[in-house]
Amino acid sequence: MSEIHKFLFEGLPVRGVLVRLGGAWTEILRRRAANSATGSYPLPVQNMLGEMVAAAALMQSNIKFNGSLILQVLGDGPVKLAVVEVQADFGLRATATVTGDVPLEASLSQMINVNNQGKCAITLDPQTRFPGQQPYQGVVPLVGDAREKLEKLSDVLEHYMLQSEQLDTTLVLAADDKVATGLLIQRLPLEGVGNLAGSRVSLAHEDEIGSNEHYKRIALLASTLKREELLTLDADTILRRLFWEEKLLR
Template sequence: MSERFDPPRDLVRPFLFEAIDIRGACIQLHEAWRQMLAGRGYAEPVMQLLGEMTAVTALIAANLKQAGRMTFQLKGSGPVDLLVLDCDEQLRLRGMARARPQLAAAAVPELLGHGRLALTLDIAAMSQPYQSIVPLDGDSVATTFEHYLNRSEQLPTRLLLAASGECTAGLFLQKLPSADQKDPDGWNRVQLLADTVKPAELLGLPPVQLLSRLFPEEDIRVFDPRPVAYHCPENRDKVRDMLRSLGQAECEAVLQEHGEIVIHDDICNHRYRFSPDEIAELFRTS
């Protein structure tokens, strides 16, 4: 394994235990994660959940082979009732959480309650999006996604995740079909070693250094990193199209009541304001 150490950038770094046929990836997000949090004011427990889900979404989306978009929606009955993460094949992320204000720390099952995890996969080459929905099953974001991946991909998977206000990070491990033939104890050994990782190491050690610390005796092939970015630009034209679809009469009724039309984009945290003159011009040109 190369001794290169990565700078603190937003990267997914895939790797492979060549002798035992186990694949994996490390992720650390710094600037992209801070951009996603900007202006949100999430309570600490909400930030933790969203950060861990951000890391695991990018880790899974890094396996997209075709142009498309992957959206995970975790919807529950608890005080954190919605987490949404969206990522495309270029690893451009966006996401949001919805929760009760002034939320106190609690165990993840208490925060989320009963609910479901839904994946929507919209690939350009597919005639329609693919959707998979499973019940929430696990006492953490990591175990919830482990159960989902074990069920959907039929490959044993381990996830270790951590998040702070400055960084979110994760370690993904997956046992490939021929692993037991190559080393019957390999998967068990790698999991035991991975379990020694501390959250501060996930968040602070560069990926190559982290792998060297956790698996010093293993032969690991480390691949080139892939950059991850927060991507949620304003799209005023899309909002104009939505207002046209509502119709002039309904827009004018809102103007009469409020004096302006204000649209809030929850996932990107953008606010769009339209004056009476702008609405009049919108329908003159439609």
Template structure:
């Protein structure tokens, strides 16, 4: 297997003859692109980077053309973390801090997100093409865990009834992660001819988790995917698939911003125009600016065309 080391990489693999799968991801180019739009405190940057790695790992197994939107709503200094990743591993992410928030470099997840115990974790599965019978699904759970990996593991077990283990790490250069999942018995697993017994599946799962637990954050931050795969599972019989390549991509557009303004209603938009003269909307994911003057807004509401859209997180500015 040869890989393009200039690209970010997600490597999927399965344990031969067992209902256990794994993934390793390394995101550097896309992660630096995300950070280039913002200046986050060190602790916030690490949290968001771990979510970026986790979103890519989960999105790699989407069974529809759409995206996973992962959100953490906090009641501490960080009020919102959002990562959006689609089935093609197009990533974007943003974080919102409370006004005047002071964040220590060594702040914990509890310090940042769940100081009052009311934080929540939300995953939305959003199909790109809305077809009859296929609606967005949203799962919401309390923030349970002292790190991003544990929070997501608890979500997967509670909402998806799937044993999942994650190891995540991020700094200002790279976001990496390892995912292991114990699949339901008799799952159709690509590339497998037969499956092990239930006892053998459990033995393989426990052994894989034990090997994963030997992986510490410093090693995860400094070791490439191919080396990690070899180091962790060199004694296991695994099947490796062609690598995938995550990349930064923002899906914001003038049309989507216009639809967001239409959702606000003509009265509210006219009031804002009266106060500001022009509406300036900046995408929180990529920073692109969209300006709407009185003529632009009149044309929006003069049109009978309405379209469903996921609008970018945004700020309205003069």
């Protein structure tokens, strides 16, 4: 069973989405395990791919776009490539190419960014293309502004949204062998519609980035959500525990 819960904070420039993907995610794992040539994913790869599935579903649900959203990470570690595609109807495909040993406690950089060559790409491929139209793609390295390695997929995607879309975003992601799930909190653009397809917040409001007090307060609450809570609690319980003092519009 898959769940997508969108919500707004009444009177505040903040929106949120919570997703829980059950059957679609376990089917991806079942097919991989049934492949006699590869067998199951190593646990760190499974969890990373599950977080990618949740993140891609969050981003697809957060934009108005008739097409596929494709999230990729690629690099120079034992995991050469991981790809997730979420279609407009939320059909899912996900796979990872593993060419070396992955330690049980491997971090993101140990899997895919050993020598700072790793990248994250997000592609929007419209279902119907006009003549000459190309998919929109944004690419960022798996490092921060100071060239430090980013060890969480959520950090990579938050950095992407800030650099490419000028939107403050907080992501909490988790996955195991039963569910891929995530919470997205985002500051609403002050003018127009901000989305991954390329619209931008006006220069006049760029000074709001990182400084909106309402967003910062909501993001701080969201960041207290623990992995085990995200994996085991239902959506209503999560939202009530995190934002019990806020009025949510759902």
